[in-house]
Each structure stands twice: as structure tokens, then as C-alpha cells.
Amino acid sequence: MTEFRTPDEELGRFRRRVLVAGIVALVCFGLLAARFYYLQVVRHEYFHTRAEDNRIGLVPIVPTRGAILDRNGVTLARNFAAYTLEITPSQVADLDETIDALSEIVTIDARDRRRFRKLLEESRNFESVPIRTRLDDAEVARFVARRYRFPGVEVQARLFRDYPHGEVASHVIGYIGRINLRDQERIEERGDTANYRGSDHIGKSGLELSYEAELHGVTGVEQVEVNAGGRAVRVISRTPATTGSDLELTLDIELQKVAEAAFGGRRGALVAIDPRTGGVLALASKPTFDPNLFVDGISTADWNELNDSPDHPLLNRAIFSAYPPGSTFKPFMALAALTTGKRTANQAIADPGYFSFAGRRFMDDKVGGHGMVDLHESIVVSCNTYYYQLANDLGIEGIAGFMAPLGFGSRTGIDIPGEAEGVLPSPAWKRGRFKKPEQQRWYGGETISVGIGQGYNAYTPLQLANALATIVNGGKVFRPHVVRHVIDTASGERRAVQPEPIRQLAIKPAHLAAVRDAMVDVNKSGTGARAFAGAPYSAGGKTGTAQVYSLKGSKYVAGRVRERLRDHSWFIAYAPAENPTIALAVLVENGGFGAQSAAPIARQVIDYHLLGARLEAPADEDAGAADAEADSHAGHDEEATP
Amino acid sequence: MTEQRFSPLRLLVAAIRPIDPILFGLLAVLLGYAFGLMHSASPERIASLLVNSGVAVAAMWLAARLSPQRLLSLALPLYAGGVLLLVAVDLFGETSKGATRWLDIGITRIQPSEIMKIAMPLMLAWYFQQREGHIRLREFVVAGALLAVPVALILIQPDLGTSLLVAAAGFYVIFFAGLSWKLIVPVALVSIVGIGAIVGFGDQLCQPGVDWQVLREYQKHRVCTLLDPTQDPLGRGFHIIQSTIAIGSGGVLGKGWTEGTQTHLAFLPERHTDFIFSVLAEEFGLLGALVLLASYLLLLLRGFVIAAQAPSLATRLLAGSITMIFFTYAFVNMGMVSGILPVVGVPLPFISYGGTALVTLCLGVGILMSIQRSRVLARG
Structure with a gap:
């Protein structure tokens, strides 16, 4: 390397290097000049013709x-x-x-x-x-x-x-x-x-x-x-x-119309999936918008109207909005209990109307409790106490570990863009979610809320529908898809979008059957019975209510709460019970109790799908009001929770 | 300085004193080309070209008025600030054309990689000045690290063109500082072999689906288009085919000012920016192109003379490096437009439309003038 040199030697070497650089520059410029000469003199005729040809565009x-x-x-x-x-x-x-x-x-x-x-x-x-x-x-x-x-x-x-x-x-x-x-x-x-x-x-x-x-x-x-x-x-x-x-969809536009009409003016979402293939039969998000407005460039007035509306019509609630699942989470919790061996189907607990944990009481909806409740009964009557206890026994890691393979808290991979992940809560999630150490800690009481589908957990209607499809198809998790065939218009070749089972869950058929039987009884004698009265087919279902606003210490009375703070109404259902061809999840924003507004929508969609008929009478919004007061109200019983 | 009476003439003399007449004359020729070509290629941009050149000449004048010592004292803050801004760009920058290059600072968007084109040679020249008399392997390693950090930050934006220019700017300082030929020659050999391999096996390498690991997909396309522009006449090859047709059809004397059919039938893409040389070659022919080459050569010659006579190590390195940057811009741009180098998005210095590049280049000219003037002052 460099030895000691006098400044003069340094300068001399610098000047030699400048000379080298100058020679390199000269050679390169010579190269350019040669290239120009080649293009402009040697091949001028050729390029001249090409330029004339360039009048051929x-x-x-x-x-x-x-x-x-x-x-x-x-x-x-x-x-x-x-x-x-x-x-x-x-x-x-x-x-x-x-x-x-x-x-x-x-x-x-x-x-x-x-x-x-x-x-x-x-x-x-x-x-x-x-x-x-x-x-x-x-x-x-x-x-x-x-x-x-x-x-x-x-x-x-x-x-x-x-x-x-x-x-x-x-x-x-x-x-x-x-x-x-x-x-x-x-x-x-x-x-x-x-x-x-x-x-x-x-x-x-x-x-x-x-x-x-x-x-x-x-x-x-x-x-x-x-x-x-x-x-x-x-x-x-x-x-x-x-x-x-061309795209040929799995979606049935007539079924879609029935679904969207069933919502009336209410906000919400519905996802109906064929559990045998993962094909989406209907995917509705209400309110909606007219896509024709966008084709030529949407006007500012139209855009502002859509974008500033408090109802957010551009939002695809079915795949992007995540809501706490409420009691629709219970069938999945029951399955976790059976699979992990924490409960057997026949094992019953005594429900005094509350569950005590760390000196606090987590309340059931039914004052005085449901008495002796087994797994079947716990789903049919939507008993909270059973699931408070179960959640405590499973622990949050146990719950998260069982739910993750069902697709809760991760994108399903549906072929329309903009899907949200939802939240499958766990201590690890909480550490990543919050900054302050005291907020990062997982509390036992939080596990108990998660057990009845409240607390941190939040899933999209699509995730819930797809998880239900997995329960009713024997444990296959599909990647849901809307497109069935991509049709090459020139050759007429139809490329099928293959049903893609992402994984097969190792759940015993007997356990799946126990949960499904209970869901069928929900629609026969439980919380869904009113909506499915007189159906000529057998369907399984589960109501749910997602808490929007925590009313600490006061009784929830739907009429007294401003509409936007009312609970979200959930219903999940599948039919026919023997060999299901449709599994769906309905969410009505601020719809109150699940049986009241969401279940009738599910009924209309399943009726159309199986019978090809629309229920003529529109859903009576007040029909279930009386029940709602007396019946299950999952979200508001945790008066003692922080 | 003695107290002087106010006089417009004296003021004018004082104002033009820092200006080196030879450099300024050459700059005027090049800007003359810029205005003439812009009138033909994109007349609606003449007004903003006027503004850009005004700002650029003012920047040159300011740099020329400052002493080289003042300029070098800015090296460290400029360099450190530039690196911080580059990190900020990678974290919060605005993405445009698949690359994150811009930083929105409220009033305007800035492109910190442009700052680096001047800050890099300043920093390295300043660094070698600090270590003068003790420049050994260790100093070159440090200089290499100072060079590598911003280059890597620009490369991941990703902006291959600018990162190569900044790398070149830094490399020239290291080269002039006396990096051993034993290190330079092998690197040069590897590059030549690499380029030879790409040219030789281009057909296989350009098959779709072949992943080039280090280069992004769009960079691969650029290299492949160079190897065979006819593959994709509507798409990536379009620019090169059309610009070689423009150059070749110009002939010896050209088609005449504003008479270029390629230019005026809108066959030439980007004809006011990177491909402005094709407008020149089409309308002014080989003659116009050679006059331009000669102007650049004279500019380089003046720069090298200033470098060889500069009063200190730092000013020598700085002047040599800036001159070589001018060379690199000119060679790479004309090489790519005439189809002997890949399209990397380097403007034709002083002529392509684009305010930031023009200001940067004129700052470079101003620094050369400052160094030239300090030599005159040192002697007299």
C-alpha cells in the first residue's frame, strides 16, 4: 500500500491518475463518436428508411x-x-x-x-x-x-x-x-x-x-x-x-338479491358458503353502492356522499369488518372442550346464574341460572356459566391453540381483495398489540370473557361462515372462493378454480356430531326456534350478540340505548342438517339480540337456497323484542369485569 | 478589504470575479443546446427551463463565491444530514414508480439521493484531507464504508441509476486519493467478465422466470432489452429502437431544427428528458453530436486542469471527482440512448429537462470555479 511520500510525489501521482482518467474519458468519448459515426454515416440509409417507415406506426x-x-x-x-x-x-x-x-x-x-x-x-x-x-x-x-x-x-x-x-x-x-x-x-x-x-x-x-x-x-x-x-x-x-x-362465479345472484333485500335498510353483512367446496354462494355487505358510478370517473358529489356517509357503504363488512362473535363462538368452544378432553358430552355442571373468578361474579343472562347444564343444553339455551367455566379450564393458550387452525384470526385467502385478519386474542397477541407493560399483561378474567365470544376477539363474517363450514363438512378447512371457472373466450376452455382444502382438522366425527346436534336443536327448541318455525327442512344454527358498548352496572334495555350503541346481532346457520349445502353467517349492526334480526335473514336465505322460494312477508323487526328482554343477553352480564 | 465607494461597475466586477470564464462559456454552450432542443422537443417547457437554469446558475454563482474551505466545512453536516434523510426515505418515503425516493417535508418533496451526489465527494475529500500524510489501507477501508452506507440506502429504494452515480462519485475520490491498482484492476476485470457473460448468455438469462437474485425484475428487463430490443417492440424495446432510428436517420448534417420526424410524430419517448440526445442527433446530425462531445471534452479538460493545479489534497480530489461525474453522466446517457449501455435513467448533463439534476450539476461547476479561484488567490 501507500508508503511515506513527499507532497510532491503525492501530487505527481495524483496528476498521473488525472491523466489516466482523462485517457479513459477520451477513449469512452471516442467509442461514442464511433457509435454515432456507425449509426449516422455507415447505417444512415437503413435508419433513414426506418424513419420513413415510422410513418408506419x-x-x-x-x-x-x-x-x-x-x-x-x-x-x-x-x-x-x-x-x-x-x-x-x-x-x-x-x-x-x-x-x-x-x-x-x-x-x-x-x-x-x-x-x-x-x-x-x-x-x-x-x-x-x-x-x-x-x-x-x-x-x-x-x-x-x-x-x-x-x-x-x-x-x-x-x-x-x-x-x-x-x-x-x-x-x-x-x-x-x-x-x-x-x-x-x-x-x-x-x-x-x-x-x-x-x-x-x-x-x-x-x-x-x-x-x-x-x-x-x-x-x-x-x-x-x-x-x-x-x-x-x-x-x-x-x-x-x-x-x-370470462369469470363464472360460485355466487348465485338471485340468492344474493334475497340476502340483500332481507337486510332492508339495516347495516350488516352475510356470507353463505357451500361447505362441500368452499365456494361462496352469497356475500353481502349492507349498505352497498352502485359500481356504475365509478366507471367514467366518479363525480366529487357522488364520491363525497359515499365516502362521508356514516353508514360507510364502500366498506366491505363481510370480509373487512371484524366483530366480537358473541355466543356464536360457543359451538366452537364446545368442540374445543370435547377435542381437548376437558369435557365429555354428558358431563353436566350446576349453573347458579353466575361464575365466580378472583372475587368477581360473571353473570348469566338467566337470573338464578339454568340448573344442571350439559354440553348439548349449553348450546341450545346459550348458557354463559358453562362457557365461563370452560374458558377458565382451557386457558387462553388452549383456546387460541384450538381456534387458530379453524381460521379464526387469520385471513381465509378468499379471492377478493381487502380481507382483514380479525383478532384471535392470546397473551402473545396482547404483548404485540399494546405498548405499556401493564396493558401487555394477560388477565385471567379476560380469558373468561373470550369464552363467550366477548372481550378482545373479533372476527369477520367470512371467518365465522368458513369456520362453520369446517364444522359441518367434517373438518375440512377450505380457502373460500367466489370464482368457479375462468373461461378462455377464444378457445372456450374452462379452467376450474379447484376447491382447495388448506388442511383437514383432526377432530373426531362423534365430537362434530355432538355439536351439530345441539345446533339443530337451537333451531328446533332453542334461541333460533322462532325464526325457523315451520321450516320443511332441518337446519342447525346459533344466535349471538356482540357487545358494542359496555353499560357498566345498568341493565341493557334496547329501547333506551341509542341505535348506534345497540348490540350487533349475529346468527350462524347451516342446512340441510343431514347433508349441508349451505353454511352462513349473518351480522346485523346494532340489530340487538341475534334471534331478533339476524336469524330471520338466515331463514330467508336458506329457504331460497333449498326451496327456491322467497318468504313473502318481510322480517318483522319487532317480532323478537319481547324475547330479547327476557332471553339470552350475552354481552351485558359481566358487570363485575373491569 | 479597504472601504470602497458604491459603484455599479465595481459591483458588477465583484459579482463576476468568482466566475471562471472558460467553464462559464462551456456551460453557456450546453445551456444553449438545452434551450434549442427544448424549443423543438417540448416548447411548452421553455418557461420552466428558464426558471430552472436561473436557479441553477445562481446556485453555481453562490458556490463559486464561497472558498473551498467553507465548502469543505459543509461536508460532514451535508453527508450526515443526507444519510439521515435517506434512512427517513426508506422508512416514511413516498413511493412512486415502484420506488421510494421522495420525502414529503410539508412544503415540497425532496429527493435526498440527489444531495448525496454532491455530499459524497465533498465528504470523502474532506475525510482524506483530515488524514493527509497518513493515508494507508485503513483510511481506504473507512472511505469505502462511508461510500457503502448511502449507496446501499439508495439501492434498496430501489434506484439502481442513482446508486451507481453516487458510488461512482465516491469511487473517483478514492481512486484519485491513490487506491492501489492491485485493488482496482481485479474489480474492473470482474466487471468486464460479468458484462461479457451477460452479453454471451443473454438469451438464456432473459427467459421469463429466471430470477437474477441481486437485480429487481425491472432492472433485468432493462438489461435484456439492451441485448435484444426487437423482442418487445411495443413495450420495453420501444425507447431504444425509436431513439437509434432517430439518431441514425439524422445523418451527417441532420434534418434541421424542429424538422425531426421522429421527434415531431411523437415516436420518441421521454424526448425532453433522458432521450433528448436523440432529438439533437436527429435534427443536427453527426456534426451537432460531435460539437456536443467536443464541448463536454473541453469541460472535462478544464476540470482536470483545475484539479491538477488545485492548492490542497481535498480540493484536488474534489475537482477530479466532480469532473469525472460530468464525464459519467454524459457517457452513460449518450451510451444508453445510442444503444451501447442499458437504460438506467441518467440525464444528459446540463441539457435534459429536470430542475434538481441541473442545480446539482451547476453546483458542481460552481465548486470547480471556487477551487480555481482559490488557486489564483493563493498565488497572487
């Missing part, structure tokens, strides 16, 4: 987007052709003047102008930007006759996306919208730029987003001769575009 042919069909072939998303009036900003001297002049020929309202401004900001100068979409024939004729006055303005035939069912199933189907800068960056990142040359719409949510690659298709290329002004005069060759694949 490559024009992308945008593929037609695939359609979305329900399980019976009913169209849920399709395309239709319409004319748009488009302006190429770089070819127009004064945009405002041009638009004013155009508005004398075709209707251009303030909304069109605002949308144009927004799109203009997001587009490049030489791309044409639509000022009006869906021109009618008279408007097209009027413009074409005056086209000479408007250089840089053109009428284009374009395909538009249409969702014929409007608000129905919009959270599943999603919508497309114009490609914005962020989408553009994602496309570039995927290395898909060429395929999107010419496309101006892209899936933004739901299936339109998650199956974007299948739906979009492959862009074609047309070689055209362009004149000096860049306008195409003759087509030379053509590689046609490949239409995107």
Missing part, C-alpha cells in the same frame, strides 16, 4: 374485457360500445375556448368539465382525454358535420363497462375505473406496460381487481400508415387482441 388494439357471470350464467359485468368525444391537448391551442365551442354542439355540463380537468392532470399531453362519454347519435352527427372547426378533437368508439345489477353484489364484483398515475406505476412494476398501451381502464376493487390479469386480455397491434399529421390512413397488418377471460 404501431397502434395498440385494446382487448375487450372479460365478462363476469354468476353460477347460472346471469351477467353481472359486461361491456357495451358507445361514442366518446376526446381532445388531444397537445394539438389544441386553447382548451377552454375549444370546450366552450364544443358545448354549443353537444351537451357538456359542469361535471364533464371537472372530470376532464382531473383526467387532464393525470394524462400525458399527447394522449386524448374524453370530454364527453356516451354521445347519442344526434350528437355524433352534429359534431362530425363541424369537425373541421376542431383540430385535435375526435369522436371515438369505445367500450364501456356496465354492471346491470347495480348495487347488488357490488362489494364482490367491484368496479373498474380510469388508470391513474398510481395504477400506471403498478403496471410498470409488473412489467405490463406493453399490454396496457392503449388501455384506459383497470380493475379497482373486488373481482375486477383481483382477476385483473385474467379479465384484461392481451393487447393486439395494428400497423398503420400515418400521414405527416400522424393520422392513420391505411392498415398494413394486424395482430388482433385477445379478449379477456
